Amino acid sequence: MLLLISNVGVAQQISRVDFKSVNSNLRINFNQQSVEGTVTYEFDIKSSIDTIRIDAKNMIFSEVKINKKPVVYNNSGKELQLYKGFKKGKNTLTITYKAIPKQTLYFVGDGDGKQIWTQGQGKFTSHWLPSFDNENEKVIFNTTISFSSDFEVISNGVLAEKSQKDSLTVWSYKMEKPMSSYLVMLAIGKFEKKILKTTSGTPLELYIRPEDAPKFEPTYRHSVQIFDFFEKEIGVSYPWKIYRQVPVKDFLYAGMENTTATIFSQDFVVDTIGFNDRSYINVNAHELAHQWFGDMITAKSGKHHWLQEGFATYYALLAEKELFGDDYFNWELYEIAERLISASKTDSIPILNEKASSLTFYQKGAWALHYLRENVGPENFQKAVQNYLLKYQFKNVDTDEFLAEINQVSKFDTDAFKNNWLESPVFQTDAAMKILNESSFIRAYFEVSEMRRKPFTEQENTYVNVLKGNAFYPLKEEIIYQLQYVPYNEKQQILKLAMQTGDYKIRQAIAKTTDSIPSDFKNMYLTLFEDQSYITREIALNKYWSEFPDERITVLNQSRYWIGLNDKNLKVLWLTLALATKDFENDKKARYYDELLDYATPKYESNLRQNAIAKLLFLDKNDQNTLKYLVNALVSHKWQFVKFARENIRSLLKSTIHRKFFEEMLPQLPEREKNQLGRLIKEVI
Numbered sequence: 001m002l003l004l005i006s007n008v009g010v011a012q013q014i015s016r017v018d019f020k021s022v023n024s025n026l027r028i029n030f031n032q033q034s035v036e037g038t039v040t041y042e043f044d045i046k047s048s049i050d051t052i053r054i055d056a057k058n059m060i061f062s063e064v065k066i067n068k069k070p071v072v073y074n075n076s077g078k079e080l081q082l083y084k085g086f087k088k089g090k091n092t093l094t095i096t097y098k099a100i101p102k103q104t105l106y107f108v109g110d111g112d113g114k115q116i117w118t119q120g121q122g123k124f125t126s127h128w129l130p131s132f133d134n135e136n137e138k139v140i141f142n143t144t145i146s147f148s149s150d151f152e153v154i155s156n157g158v159l160a161e162k163s164q165k166d167s168l169t170v171w172s173y174k175m176e177k178p179m180s181s182y183l184v185m186l187a188i189g190k191f192e193k194k195i196l197k198t199t200s201g202t203p204l205e206l207y208i209r210p211e212d213a214p215k216f217e218p219t220y221r222h223s224v225q226i227f228d229f230f231e232k233e234i235g236v237s238y239p240w241k242i243y244r245q246v247p248v249k250d251f252l253y254a255g256m257e258n259t260t261a262t263i264f265s266q267d268f269v270v271d272t273i274g275f276n277d278r279s280y281i282n283v284n285a286h287e288l289a290h291q292w293f294g295d296m297i298t299a300k301s302g303k304h305h306w307l308q309e310g311f312a313t314y315y316a317l318l319a320e321k322e323l324f325g326d327d328y329f330n331w332e333l334y335e336i337a338e339r340l341i342s343a344s345k346t347d348s349i350p351i352l353n354e355k356a357s358s359l360t361f362y363q364k365g366a367w368a369l370h371y372l373r374e375n376v377g378p379e380n381f382q383k384a385v386q387n388y389l390l391k392y393q394f395k396n397v398d399t400d401e402f403l404a405e406i407n408q409v410s411k412f413d414t415d416a417f418k419n420n421w422l423e424s425p426v427f428q429t430d431a432a433m434k435i436l437n438e439s440s441f442i443r444a445y446f447e448v449s450e451m452r453r454k455p456f457t458e459q460e461n462t463y464v465n466v467l468k469g470n471a472f473y474p475l476k477e478e479i480i481y482q483l484q485y486v487p488y489n490e491k492q493q494i495l496k497l498a499m500q501t502g503d504y505k506i507r508q509a510i511a512k513t514t515d516s517i518p519s520d521f522k523n524m525y526l527t528l529f530e531d532q533s534y535i536t537r538e539i540a541l542n543k544y545w546s547e548f549p550d551e552r553i554t555v556l557n558q559s560r561y562w563i564g565l566n567d568k569n570l571k572v573l574w575l576t577l578a579l580a581t582k583d584f585e586n587d588k589k590a591r592y593y594d595e596l597l598d599y600a601t602p603k604y605e606s607n608l609r610q611n612a613i614a615k616l617l618f619l620d621k622n623d624q625n626t627l628k629y630l631v632n633a634l635v636s637h638k639w640q641f642v643k644f645a646r647e648n649i650r651s652l653l654k655s656t657i658h659r660k661f662f663e664e665m666l667p668q669l670p671e672r673e674k675n676q677l678g679r680l681i682k683e684v685i
Contacts, residue, residue, distance in 0.1 A: 009053070010134045017052060019043040021140040021178075024129060027168075028147055028188065030114055033107045035128050036098035041139075045088045052082040055126035055133045055181075056097070063096040080130060101127040105186070106637055108249050110603065112150075115189035117248040117263055119256055120182040131181035135298050136396045138178035146170050147188055154187040154207070156259050158241050175259070176241065177394050180298050185258030187246045198227045202238050207246040208269065218275040219268060220245070222323055226285045229322045230292070230315065235386040239296040239393065243288070250605050250638050255283045257290030257312070267566045267607060274565050276504055277535045281323070285316035292389060300396045302354030306422070307397060309358075310351070310365020317366060327472040330439040333370060336363045337436065340427040351422045352399060367432060368421040374435050375417075376410040384409045441472055448478050456486045460494070467497050473505045480509040488518045499524050504533045511539040517547050529555075534564040538573055545577050552581045567607040572599060576615040600629040606641035609633065617648065627652075627661055631669065634676035646680065653684040 019041055026037035041054075056079055064073045066085035074081040080095065105128035108115045118128070125131045132139070143155040149169040157175035164170070191207040194216065198204060204227065206220050223245070231238055244261040247269050255264035264287065268280035293311035321329035340363060349356045351364055373381040388397075388405040399422065403414040420428055436442045448466065451459045463479050480498060483491045498506050507528060517525050528540035541559050545552050556578055564570030575596040578584055585592075598604075599612035609629070616626040633645035652658040662681060666674055 010136075013049065013053060014134070014136055016047045016049045017043055017045055019132070019137060019139050021142065022131075023142045023144070025144045026129075026146070028116055028145060028186075030107055030116065032100065034098060034100045035105060038094060038096045039130055040095075041093040043086075043091050043093065045086055045091060047088075050083065052086065052093075054080040054082075054093075054095070054130045055124065056080045056095075056130040057099075057124065057127045058102070059097045059099045059130065061095060061097050063094070065092075065094040067092055068094070079126075095130050097130060099128055103127055103637070106250075112190055113249075115187070115248050117187045117189075117251070118185050118258075119252050119263070120184055120258070121256060122182075125181045125184045129181075129184060131184065133181070135180040135182060136300060138180055138298070138394060138396070140175050140178050141181075141184050142172075142174045143184070143186070144170060144172040145186065145188075150190070151188050152191040152193070152207070154185075154191075154244060154246055154261055156183070156185055156261055177239065179259045179295060179394075183257070183259040183295055185256075185261050185263060187248060187261070187263055189246075189248065191246060196224050198224055198231070198238075200228075200231055200237060202227070203242050205242065205244040207244065209247075212247075212269050215269050215271050215274075218270050218272050219247070219280055220284075221275065221279075222281055223284060225323065226281075226288060226319045229319055230285075230288060233315070233318060233322075233382070234292055234389070235382050236292065236389045238291065240291060243291065245284070245287075250636075252638065255287040257287040257294055259291070259295045262287040266605065269566065273532050273534055276533050277565060282316050282320060285319040286312045289315035289319075297389060297392045297395060297397050300398045303352055304398045305354065305356070306351045306361050306365035306368070307399065307402060309361040310369055313362045313366035314369040317370075326439065327441040330436060330442050331445075331472065331474050333367070333432075334436055334442055334445070336367060337427070337429070337432045340364055340367065341429055344425065344427040348425045350425045352418075364421075364427060367427075368417075371421060371428070371431055371435065372406065372412075372417060376406060376412045380409040381406075441475075444471065445475055445478065448475050452482050456483075456490060463494050464497065467494065467501060473503055476501065476503070476506045477509045480506060480513055484513040484515075488516075488521070492518070492521065495521070496524060499527070504531050504536060507531055508533055508536040508539070511536050511543070514543065517544065522548075529558060534562075534570055537562065538564065538569050541570070541577070542573060545581075552577070553584050556581060556584060566605065567611045568599065569611065572596065572608070572611045572615055576619060579619055597625055597629075600626065602629075602632060606633070606636055606638040610641055610644050613644075613648075621652065622657065622661075624661060624665075627658075628665065631662070631665065631673055631677050634680075635670075635672045649677070649680050650684050653681065 020043060022039055022041045024037065024039045026035055028035050058077060061073070061075055061080065064071055064080070066082065069085060071082060071085035104120060104123040104125060105116065105118050124133050126133055141156055145153045145155060146165060146168045147153050149164065149167060153171040155171070155173040157173045159171065160174040161172040162169060190209060192210050192213060193205050193207045196204040196206065204223060206223065208216050208219065240260045242260055245264060246261065247264050247266045249266045251263060251265040255262055264280065264283060268278060268283060270278055289312040290308065294308035299305055299307045317329060317332055320332065339359065343359055347357055347360065349360065351360055351368065384405040387408065388402050392401065403418060406412060406414050451462065466479060467476055476498065483494065495510060498510060511528050514525070525540065525544065528536055531537060541555060544555055556574065559570065559574055562570035562574060575592050578592050579589055579596070596612055596616060600609050600616060613626060613630055616623060630645055630648060633641050636642050653662065662677060666677055669677065
C-alpha cells in the first residue's frame with residue numbers, strides 16, 4: 001500500500017511539475033569518500049501541488065532556496081520535501097548539500113591508482129546527487145566537478161569548459177537533451193584517451209589507463225564499425241553530440257550505458273591474446289545500442305524493461321553478424337535458445353513482468369525481436385523502429401506503443417506475438433527452431449550432433465572430412481566433445497588432425513576434454529603452451545603439471561613469465577604450482593608465497609583477489625593470513641566477490657578448527673567485517 005501511494009505521488013508530481021534542467025557544481029573528496037556542492041533545478045509548475053519531492057538518500061542540507069529565497073523543508077532521509085515558495089510557471093530550486101554515499105558512487109584503489117565511478121541503474125543516483133529515482137522524470141543534466149588536476153574527470157555530455165582553480169581542475173559538462181537520473185555518470189581516474197571519428201562525424205573518446213596503452217587496439221577493436229553500422233541499421237542518427245567509453249576497476253557489471261558515456265569493466269581491457277578469451281565487442285555493441293534504446297527512449301516501468309535490454313541485446317547480435325557473418329549470428333541465437341529452453345523448465349515469469357530474470361529481459365527479449373523481424377521483414381522492422389524512436393525521442397515508452405508502430409507497417413498479428421512471446425513464460429521453441437533451421441550451418445550442426453548416437457567407427461570418415469573442411473568452428477568443436485570418451489588409440493589420428501587445424505577454439509576443446517595425456521600425445525599437447533589463448537594455456541599447464549610429476553620443473557621454467565588476463569590467471573596458477581612443487585627453488589618459496597598472498601589484499605581488484613584466495617585455500621585451508629583476507633572480502637562493494645567469500649566461509653565454519661579460527665579473529669576485526677562475519681557464525685551451526 002505504501003509503495004502504491006508513493007507511485008501515485010510520483011505520477012502526480014510528474015503531471016503537475018515539469019523539471020527542465022539541473023546545474024550541479026560539485027566537489028568530490030576521495031579521502032572522506034564524500035560529495036558536496038550546489039545543485040540548481042529549473043522547473044515549471046503546471047498546476048497546483050502541495051508537496052514537491054526530490055529523492056536524496058542520507059544527505060545533509062545546509063541551504064535550500066526556491067526562487068533565491070530560503071524555504072522551510074523536510075529531510076526524511078530518503079527525500080527532500082518542499083511545501084512553499086514555488087509558484088505557477090517558472091521556478092528555480094537551489095540545494096546546497098553533502099553526502100557520504102554507501103552505494104552508487106564508488107571509491108576504488110589508492111594513490112595514482114585511485115578511481116571514482118558511478119553505477120546509477122538499480123542503485124539510484126539519489127545516493128550522491130539530489131535527483132529522481134523514477135525514470136519517467138527526464139531532465140537536462142549539466143555537471144561541473146572540481147577535482148585534483150592530476151586526474152581525468154568524465155561526465156555526461158560535451159566538455160564545455162575546463163579551468164584551473166588553485167590545485168584543482170574544474171570540469172564543466174553540458175547536455176542538450178533530457179534523460180533519466182539513473183543515467184547520470186561520473187568517472188575519475190588516471191586515464192589517457194584517443195579520439196576516433198565515425199562516418200557521421202561523431203567523436204568517439206576512448207579512455208584507457210596509461211599502463212594499458214598497448215592494449216588500446218584489441219580492447220576497442222571494431223568500435224567505429226559498430227557505431228557506423230548502428231546508425232545505418234537503426235535508421236536514426238546517434239542522438240547525442242559525443243560518445244565516450246571508459247574502463248574502471250572493480251565495476252559491478254560488464255558495462256553501463258550512461259548517456260554519452262559508457263563505463264565498463266577493466267576485465268575487458270585485453271592484449272591481442274586476451275582478445276580471444278574476453279573480447280569487449282558484444283558489451284561494446286550492447287551499451288552503444290542503449291544510447292538509442294534506454295537513453296533516448298526509456299521504458300515507463302520495470303514491466304517494459306525488455307524494451308531496453310532486449311533491444312540492446314538484439315542489436316549487439318546484429319552488429320556481430322555484420323562483423324563476423326551469418327554463421328556466427330545463428331550460432332549465438334542457437335546458444336541463447338538452448339539456455340532459454342533449459343530455463344523455461346523452472347522460470348515461470350514472462351518478459352512483461354518487472355520481476356523477470358535478466359535472462360528473460362535480455363535474451364528472450366532479443367529472441368522475441370528476432371522472431372518479430374523475421375516475420376515482418378527487415379525493412380518493415382527497420383521502418384517501425386525508426387518511427388518508434390522519432391515519435392518518442394527523449395520520452396518514456398511502453399510495449400504497446402512499440403507494437404503500434406509494427407502495426408503501422410505490417411499486418412502481422414501483434415496480439416498473438418504479445419501473448420506468445422511477451423506474456424507467456426514458455427519459450428517458443430518450435431518457432432525459434434523453425435527460424436534456425438533456415439541456416440545451412442545450423443542444419444549441419446544438428447546433423448553432427450546426431451552423430452553422438454552412433455558408434456565411432458561409423459562416423460570416423462565424416463569426422464575427418466569436417467575437420468579438414470572450412471566449416472565454422474562449432475561443428476569441429478562438437479566433434480571433439482563427442483570424442484571425449486572414445487579410447488585414445490581409436491581417435492588419436494583425428495585428435496592430431498584437429499590439433500593441426502591451428503584453431504585455438506578447437507585446440508582449447510581438446511585441452512578441456514583430455515582427461516589423461518597419452519605418452520605419444522605429450523609433445524603435441526605441449527604445443528598448447530604456445531596457443532593464442534590464456535585460458536588454453538592455463539588448462540594445459542595445470543593438466544600437464546598434474547600428470548607428469550617428473551617434468552614439473554621443466555614446465556614451470558617454460559611458463560615462468562606468463563601473466564594472463566586481468567585476474568593474472570597464469571601468474572597466480574604458476575605461483576601456486578611453484579609452491580606445490582617439491583624441490584623447486586625452495587630458497588624462493590617464501591617470496592612466491594608473499595607474492596601470491598599480496599594478490600589477495602584489498603589493493604587489487606576483486607577478480608585477482610578471488611583467484612589468489614582460492615589458490616591459497618587450495619594450498620592450505622588453515623592459513624590464517626588467507627582467512628583474514630577472505631573475511632575482508634565480505635565488505636567488498638562487488639557482490640560477486642562477497643558471494644564467493646560467504647560461500648567459502650559457510651563451508652569452513654562446518655569445521656571445528658575453522659570455526660575456532662573465525663571466532664578468535666572476530667574481536668580484532670574492523671566493525672563492518674566483524675558484523676558480517678558475526679552473522680555468518682550465528683547462521684552456520
